[in-house]
Amino acid sequence: MTVTEIEDAGKEFVDFRSKNKKTVEYLAKEFEMKKAAEAHSRTATANSGIIDTGILHTYKYNEHIFKKINVTTDGKNHGLVMVVDWSGSMGRNIRGTIDQMMVLVMFAKRVNIPFEVFLFSDSYSSELMKGGRHSSERWTHKDDGKEGDLIIDKHHLLNVFSSRMRANELHAAYINMTAIANAYDRTYGHYYGSSYRSIPNKLSLGGTPLNASLLAINTFIPEFKAKNGVQIVNLIYLTDGDSSGGNSVWKRRSEDDKTSERFGGDLKNRKTLLRDSVTKKEYEISESYYIKFSRGSTTNALVEVLRDKHSCNVVNFYIIDRFKHYDASEFSTADIPPQMILSKFRKEGHIIAENYGGWSELYLIKGGRDLGVNESILEVKEDAKRGEIKRAFSKFNKGKLKNRLVLSKFVDMVAA
Incomplete structure (x- = not known):
């Protein structure tokens, strides 16, 4: 691919990222809320085995004089x-x-x-x-x-694409794939410009x-x-x-x-x-x-x-x-x-x-x-x-x- 094609793809990806950023952020927040709710559903209260001195004086009529702890079972990654x-x-x-x-x-x-x-x-x-x-x-x-x-x-x-990529490598991958998309747009009739792009x-x-x-x-x-x-x-x-x-x-x-x-x-x-x-x-x-x-x-x-x-x-x-x-x-x-x-x-x-x-x-x-x-x-x-x-x-x-x-x-x- 030519330098011009890569430069054009870089500009297009910046625009693509900008248009999709709010949606990605919205879904990320929704995802985090769902995960928090799911973690809450896996949380149970249990006795710690340690006496709570603040309520020790109620021992004659209160069976629950031990400190409570919240236990959350592990979720799946x-x-x-x-x-x-x-x-x-x-x-x-x-x-x-x-x-x-x-x-x-x-x-x-x-x-x-x-x-x-x-x-x-x-x-x-x-x-x-x-x-x-x-x-x-x-x-x-x-x-x-x-x-x-x-x-x-x-x-x-x-x-x-890989989560192992560094930030600059991932950015380059986005641009490269945008350039590939442009090339196939040209070949399969969805292209919006006039210049030829190589694959x-x-x-x-x-x-x-x-x-x-x-x-x-x-x-x-x-x-x-x-x-x-x-x-x-x-x-x-x-x-x-x-x-x-x-x-x-x-x-x-x-x-x-x-x-x-x-x-x-x-x-x-x-x-x-x-x-x-x-x-x-x-x-x-x-x-x-x-x-x-x-x-x-x-x-x-x-x-x-x-x-x-x-x-x-x-x-x-x-x-x-x-x-x-x-x-x-x-x-x-x-x-x-x-x-x-x-x-x-x-x-x-x-x-x-x-x-x-x-x-x-x-x-x-x-x-x-x-x-x-x-x-x-x-x-x-x-x-x-x-x-x-x-x-x-x-x-x-x-x-x-x-x-x-x-x-x-x-x-x-x-x-x-």
């Missing part, structure tokens, strides 16, 4: 790990994705919640990728690959190694917990499609040959078990059981492994282009018809499903411009009465939170 789909189909959603990402990081930094933000990609150019994306290395394993082991396809987790090769969009990223995160979470003293990890995935790959296992060529080949096969009408080699727990994989927004049976199983093994919340923000009546019927019940769900989606811009397809929560959200962090407009008539002004401010604040969906839902998660 939360951490945030966000993993973002960096595939080709995300192009038109990059601006909104980066906006949502940055306000979430701003909040986590403000309230001292440890965080790491990754992009998952198979396009990153490095020593590992020199053999080419379709080299024979993708199809054979010469290190005694065990038959039946799930294959981790070539991918990278690109760490773009770094290492941050070009590619496939969707979703399953591979879930396997990699499975080994990262214990490290993240240990380094940050975190008890509960809130793992947020922001994606827009199914995994490309991650559904194959190693299969030996022969009993004497130590080389293993990839084997995919058709999972329909076949009982396939995914076994965690550490916990020994098994998860059934079957493509015959279809859930519309579940992202595939293997993905579901890998998400369940994360939840069971690490006791973490695993939430998926699933970007969709459209939401029709037949989509709404996927979430309807006898009491809640599809039309009611469709109306809710059109009004609020998202639908929530709990324990869906392995995820703790699934959010179906609008993409494109609807994903962006746009400012709400405060509309108040000149002759408005006090009640009308109050309602206008309430609507204004709700609009701010609606435009920052990922952040507002994360606050709900960590303050619960």
Whole structure:
């Protein structure tokens, strides 16, 4: 990227930070109040075992002559790990994705919640990728690959934000990601200027190694917990499609040959078990059981492994282009018809499903411009009465939170 592009991005980020500061502060205060209330609910009164001399003279008719102490049980420390789909189909959603990402990081930094933000990609150019994306290395394993082991396809987790960053490093990261957002605005038609902006090769969009990223995160979470003293990890995935790959296992060529080949096969009408080699727990994989927004049976199983093994919340923000009546019927019940769900989606811009397809929560959200962090407009008539002004401010604040969906839902998660 050019010096001018970085300078422009720096100015834009300063404006972005200014526009979002009040909302972040508001949610930070709300979060702190909820945490204080939660701590109060964990507080109990107990005898200290030390006599209170001030009321000792009442011992004949008062059984409670010992000093009281308040005992507060330990709360759980939360951490945030966000993993973002960096595939080709995300192009038109990059601006909104980066906006949502940055306000979430701003909040986590403000309230001292440890965080790491990754992009998952198979396009990153490095020593590992020199053999080419379709080299024979993708199809054979010469290190005694065990038959039946799930294959981790070539991918990278690109760490773009971290609570380990110093203030100047974090500021530079904000500016760099703003510049990336501008570059993709130019490429995908949302750009507002006339000059050309370049996209770094290492941050070009590619496939969707979703399953591979879930396997990699499975080994990262214990490290993240240990380094940050975190008890509960809130793992947020922001994606827009199914995994490309991650559904194959190693299969030996022969009993004497130590080389293993990839084997995919058709999972329909076949009982396939995914076994965690550490916990020994098994998860059934079957493509015959279809859930519309579940992202595939293997993905579901890998998400369940994360939840069971690490006791973490695993939430998926699933970007969709459209939401029709037949989509709404996927979430309807006898009491809640599809039309009611469709109306809710059109009004609020998202639908929530709990324990869906392995995820703790699934959010179906609008993409494109609807994903962006746009400012709400405060509309108040000149002759408005006090009640009308109050309602206008309430609507204004709700609009701010609606435009920052990922952040507002994360606050709900960590303050619960």
